[in-house]
Amino acid sequence: MIRLDNVAKVYRTARMETMALNQIDLHIAEGEFVSIMGPSGCGKSTLLNVIGLLDEPSEGSVQIDGTGIAGYSDRQLARLRNEKIGFIFQSFHLVPDLNVVSNVEIPLLYRSMASKERRRRAIEALQSVGLGSRIHHFPNELSGGQQQRVAVARAIIGAPRVILADEPTGNLDSQMGDEIMAILERLNQEDKTTVVMVTHDAEQAKRTARTIRLFDGRQVA
Amino acid sequence: MIRHILRLVWNRKAGNILIMAEITISFLVVFLVAALALFLFHNGRQPMGFSSEDLWYVTIDAPRTVGDEAAERQELERQVLREVASMDAVEKVAVVAYPPYVNSNSIRGWDLDGRALQSELTYLSDGAEEVLKLELVSGRWFQPGDEELAFKPVLMNERLAAEIFGDEDPLSRTFADPPKEPREGYKESRVIGVFTDFRRNGEFSSLDNMMLLRRQPGDPDRQMYTVALRMRPGTTAQYEETVLERLDRVAPSWSFGIRSVEVEREEYRRGKILQVVLAASLAGFLVLMVALGLLGVLWQSVTLRTQEIGLRRATGADARQICLQILTEIMVVAVLALTVGAVIAFQLPLTGLLDFLTPALTFQALGVALAFMMSLALICGFYPSWLATRVLPAEALHYD
Ligand SMILES: Nc1ncnc2c1ncn2[C@@H]1O[C@H](COP(=O)(O)OP(=O)(O)OP(=O)(O)O)[C@@H](O)[C@H]1O
Ligand SMILES: [Mg+2]
Numbered sequence: 001m002i003r004l005d006n007v008a009k010v011y012r013t014a015r016m017e018t019m020a021l022n023q024i025d026l027h028i029a030e031g032e033f034v035s036i037m038g039p040s041g042c043g044k045s046t047l048l049n050v051i052g053l054l055d056e057p058s059e060g061s062v063q064i065d066g067t068g069i070a071g072y073s074d075r076q077l078a079r080l081r082n083e084k085i086g087f088i089f090q091s092f093h094l095v096p097d098l099n100v101v102s103n104v105e106i107p108l109l110y111r112s113m114a115s116k117e118r119r120r121r122a123i124e125a126l127q128s129v130g131l132g133s134r135i136h137h138f139p140n141e142l143s144g145g146q147q148q149r150v151a152v153a154r155a156i157i158g159a160p161r162v163i164l165a166d167e168p169t170g171n172l173d174s175q176m177g178d179e180i181m182a183i184l185e186r187l188n189q190e191d192k193t194t195v196v197m198v199t200h201d202a203e204q205a206k207r208t209a210r211t212i213r214l215f216d217g218r219q220v221a
Numbered sequence: 222m223i224r225h226i227l228r229l230v231w232n233r234k235a236g237n238i239l240i241m242a243e244i245t246i247s248f249l250v251v252f253l254v255a256a257l258a259l260f261l262f263h264n265g266r267q268p269m270g271f272s273s274e275d276l277w278y279v280t281i282d283a284p285r286t287v288g289d290e291a292a293e294r295q296e297l298e299r300q301v302l303r304e305v306a307s308m309d310a311v312e313k314v315a316v317v318a319y320p321p322y323v324n325s326n327s328i329r330g331w332d333l334d335g336r337a338l339q340s341e342l343t344y345l346s347d348g349a350e351e352v353l354k355l356e357l358v359s360g361r362w363f364q365p366g367d368e369e370l371a372f373k374p375v376l377m378n379e380r381l382a383a384e385i386f387g388d389e390d391p392l393s394r395t396f397a398d399p400p401k402e403p404r405e406g407y408k409e410s411r412v413i414g415v416f417t418d419f420r421r422n423g424e425f426s427s428l429d430n431m432m433l434l435r436r437q438p439g440d441p442d443r444q445m446y447t448v449a450l451r452m453r454p455g456t457t458a459q460y461e462e463t464v465l466e467r468l469d470r471v472a473p474s475w476s477f478g479i480r481s482v483e484v485e486r487e488e489y490r491r492g493k494i495l496q497v498v499l500a501a502s503l504a505g506f507l508v509l510m511v512a513l514g515l516l517g518v519l520w521q522s523v524t525l526r527t528q529e530i531g532l533r534r535a536t537g538a539d540a541r542q543i544c545l546q547i548l549t550e551i552m553v554v555a556v557l558a559l560t561v562g563a564v565i566a567f568q569l570p571l572t573g574l575l576d577f578l579t580p581a582l583t584f585q586a587l588g589v590a591l592a593f594m595m596s597l598a599l600i601c602g603f604y605p606s607w608l609a610t611r612v613l614p615a616e617a618l619h620y621d
């Protein structure tokens with residue numbers, strides 16, 4: 001499903017050069033639930049962004065679902081992200097000026113679809129994360145756990161084959177974190193969605209089939 | 222998508238209201254300046270009806286006398302006219318009670334079949350049409366012997382004739398109801414001719430009704446204060462002294478002044494243009510301030526929304542779609558603000574404060590101001606929209 005060959009990512013600023021990723025070879029099969037662990041600054045988010053086509057690697061090649069993305073235009077990349085990938089972030093990244101259901105609809109805005117159908121799917125996605133009764137609330141009217149569930153609904157509304165979650169429970173207490181973990185596990189088991197999750201929590205990592213460990217930009221396990 | 226954008230704009234109404242107010246106010250200012258400029262432009266394209274070139278006028282300051290005491294004044298008035306007519310450089314002279322650019326006028330209002338009418342009026346002596354170079358459309362000018370007529374002869378400009386008589390022939394028609402109580406010596410007024418126009422205040426003045434009445438020099442009741450002179454082409458300003466010296470000799474107890482209409486016209490025109498330039502610069506300055514403010518607010522709103530933009534990019538928006546979304550949001554705000562502005566602009570003529578605002582002018586100025594403000598919004602919106610496309614999603618989503 002996801003294939004990285006000899007990927008490196010270098011950030012150059014005026015003062016210094018950071019090797020955020022170094023010689024990463026990675027293969028994640030369809031339907032896998034993989035966690036990524038490592039100390040802060042070791043390149044976990046960078047790796048997720050490269051997999052999610054938000055950032056281009058400085059070296060090496062990336063394949064998603066069998067397609068290499070080298071030479072893809074901005075438009076083609078955006079389309080791939082829209083169709084194949086759902087993102088979940090530590091800080092939710094909900095649009096504060098939109099209510100829950102409008103937030104969830106966002107990925108479908110970039111597909112041609114009747115607005116009724118968008119709304120229907122958004123409500124369905126919200127119901128599947130247990131928020132069917134909160135669709136007209138605004139993000140600031142929800143708890144952190146509820147906000148993250150909205151973000152999960154947004155990630156799954158487009159029925160992506162891959163979900164990339166960057167510390168999805170990092171801002172939540174353990175009970176709410178468990179709820180999110182449970183949803184991700186359900187998606188992985190029932191829908192065979194490939195899930196790649198960055199986490200600092202060893203307990204969570206144990207619940208995944210495989211853990212990738214990074215250190216200083218390198219894959220150490 | 223457009224529904225989504227409308228929802229966004231609506232939910233951000235608190236932040237957008239300031240931008241809207243700015244756009245509405247600048248729109249109204251642009252509208253007023255455009256209306257003023259269009260008004261002057263349209264007027265400028267209409268004929269003045271007279272020729273200001275080589276046209277001078279003499280002002281007379283004499284003690285006021287009427288009726289039986291007036292005999293001496295009446296004689297002096299005729300002598301003054303004869304004296305001026307005899308000068309080499311003068312082609313023709315006549316009484317013109319309110320010459321061009323003189324800052325006083327006479328307005329007459331009356332009723333005709335219950336309709337309230339109003340017109341400016343000027344008194345002319347026989348032959349004044351040749352001094353002013355007025356253009357006759359139909360009928361005739363005043364002529365010697367008109368005092369014997371059983372009615373009071375009147376000429377009208379085309380505008381007034383059309384207002385009173387529409388498509389009908391105005392000649393020989395009367396246009397005022399007779400007085401309720403019969404007055405001694407009352408003569409009903411009748412139209413003897415129609416002329417194109419006599420726009421005393423020059424090419425930028427509004428198109429108004431004008432009516433000419435006859436007044437010969439030496440009138441017992443109505444004193445002569447101004448005389449118009451048609452000079453031979455090429456007469457220089459030095460000749461003004463000669464005219465004054467010779468008039469002093471004819472009537473030493475009176476005092477005379479002399480002015481060139483062409484000079485007055487130039488001064489008046491400069492004044493008017495200055496007015497427009499001032500109004501336009503003021504408006505331009507305001508619009509510039511607003512444009513910069515707008516740019517700032519829009520720029521800020523984009524920088525405050527980098528997370529949202531990054532999120533949209535992550536979920537499948539390409540750079541072009543982001544640019545289009547931001548631009549559409551700005552245009553939606555602009556359209557709302559301009560709708561409010563247009564509604565206000567339509568009320569302005571009703572207030573009666575701006576008497577030059579005709580419906581046609583309102584529409585034209587509205588069109589100009591709308592086009593101008595839409596372009597301004599588009600230009601101001603372009604930079605922030607472009608900026609939004611430069612947001613790197615990975616970085617935008619990195620921080621809280
Ligand atoms: N846009 C950028 N410009 C420069 N350096 C960057 C940029 N993004 C990340 N880095 C650097 O790359 C390295 C890896 O960053 P990354 O965010 O991937 O770490 P991380 O493992 O996700 O850390 P954390 O656990 O704190 O989230 C860090 O040293 C970071 O400073
Ligand atoms: Mg990180």
